[in-house]
Amino acid sequence: MNVLLLGSGGREHAIAAALVKSPLLDTLFAAPGNPGIARIGQCVGLDAADHASVAAYCKANRIGLVVVGAEAPLVAGIADDLALAGIKVFGPGKAAARLEGSKGFAKDFCARFRIPTAAYGRFSNAASALAYARGKGAPIVIKADGLASGKGVVVAASLAEAEEAIGMMFRGGFGAAGETIVVEDFLEGEEASFFALCDGARAVEFASAQDHKRVGEGETGPNTGGMGAYSPAPVMDAAMSRRVMTEIIEPTLKGMTELGAPFRGVLFAGLMIGREGPKLIEFNVRFGDPETQAILPRLEDDLLALMLACANATLPDRPIRLSACTALSVVLAARGYPEAPLKGAEIVHLERAEAKPFVTITHAGTRLEGTRLLADGGRVLNVTAVGANVAEAGARAYAAIDAIDWPEGFCRRDIGWRALQRP
Structure with missing residues (x-):
């Protein structure tokens, strides 16, 4: 089948790289995509805010599934509009997307359905x-x-x-x-990101990760979209994951159904794990960025088949197959991020990093000018490596970063620090 992926960042590049492994896929289209996605799929000039144009494109190109990467189109109701046109979507409808679209709605929802939160x-x-x-x-x-x-x-x-x-x-x-x-x-404890796949009636645990939000090492400086992540999160052992499914994910799925807004897609719970157990910090209704870049290299299942099962309400009643290895992803950002990132600088020798074993590079904010690859955003690249543990994955990721020639870029050098300090 043909698939249309909406988005242009590192998360979407990671999703694209997983989708192209599926034997179910014929052609992957991405709107607007990026130079990395263009190497494995066809990038098209569609505006995700123009739902009618997206639907028309899907019909003209026999799209069997639309995968929505970011939250804004979901909050705007693109899944509903495409469904009305007879097009399958991985992602929740507008009413269910309020879990991310309104912090107040989410907090009131938690109070009503007794989901632990601040x-x-x-x-x-x-x-x-x-x-x-x-x-x-x-x-x-x-x-x-x-x-x-x-x-x-x-x-x-x-x-x-x-x-x-x-x-x-x-x-x-x-x-x-x-x-x-x-x-x-303010909640005290250790933060973690927890992802579950949902088909409206059933939720299945997907994966955990730990993000690094602040721009500076040692968790200093302003919050960003995320400077790196690793998966799995050590704090999310089997017992804690079961508690999250029982105390947070399953009540959320049941509550949304009760409200007449069944949740289909991926439910991302930002958590604080404290002495009393897990508490919800916030909901997201799509894959995380940069958590996805650390999670999907561990996936041993067919991502496209799982996404179709969410859309068709046929999720398998079995655990998702993930590698026992650790994946660690580091964000390479442009100098000045997050306030005023420098754009237009050339990135050289990316192929040296890509040639290293156990390493993948995803594009988050790049553009091509002829054959020159230029920085065109705040978070520009994700360098992800897989290893037996956080230390090995991190060493591989940073060795790859050091092979890239881009003086105008920077990264945090302590991604994974919390896991490395665990006894």
Whole structure:
């Protein structure tokens, strides 16, 4: 069958690399794709925000499945519009995508269906939000209600920081996404990302990973879209994974069905694992970036077959097959990221890194100018390596990075530090 993948980042390149392994695939199309995806599929100039054009393209090109990479098209209802046109989609409908599209909806949902999460308040004006935060004290977490490209969260270590974050959001710092906000308790513990595949009625554990959000080593500096990840997350052992499925994933699936919005696709639970067990930080309704780049190299199942099963409500009642190895992915970002990344610099000798064993390179923000590969984003490349453990995977990934000639780029050199410090 023909598949259309919507997106242009490192996550989509990793998904594309997994999809092309499937014997079910005839042609992979990607809109808009990127130079890395173009080596394994056909990139097309479609705008994912134009649902009618996407549907028309799917019909003209006999697309059997549309895979939606990012959250914004899902929140905008592309899965519903394509379904009305008779086109199968991997990803939830608009009503189910509210789990990511509105932090306030997600928190209210957790309260209704008794899903463990931090205590919170929802606010539509600065005065009430400030009063709540002052009553709670710091540290405290301030979140824009809507989508903000992964940057709409401020973990305030002091009341002064909380007050500044609240003021910034209500002054339009995140546009419409910050017209309402959530203020919630700070959770202590170890963060983890947990992914489950869902077909509306059944959820199956997929994989775990651990992300590194801050731009600087030692978890310093501003939050980013993610500077690297590794999979599996050691904190997510079999017992903890069972608790997450029982206490968070399965109640979510049941609750969405009760609300008349069955969830189909991948449910990504951002977790804090503390003394009381797992608590939900946030939901995402698509694969993570850069977690996907670390997870999919471990996948031993047919990704396309699993995605079709989600769309067809036929998920197998068996565990997903994953390698026991560890995969670690490092983001190469442009100097100045996340505030003002430098664009246009040439990246040289990428082939040296790609030639190293156990290493894959995914493009996240690149463009071609003739034969020259140029940086064209904040997060530009993902260098992923597989090894027996975090130390081996990390050593392989950083050796590959050192083979690339791009002085205008940088990366964190401590991806996987938490796993390396575990006893």
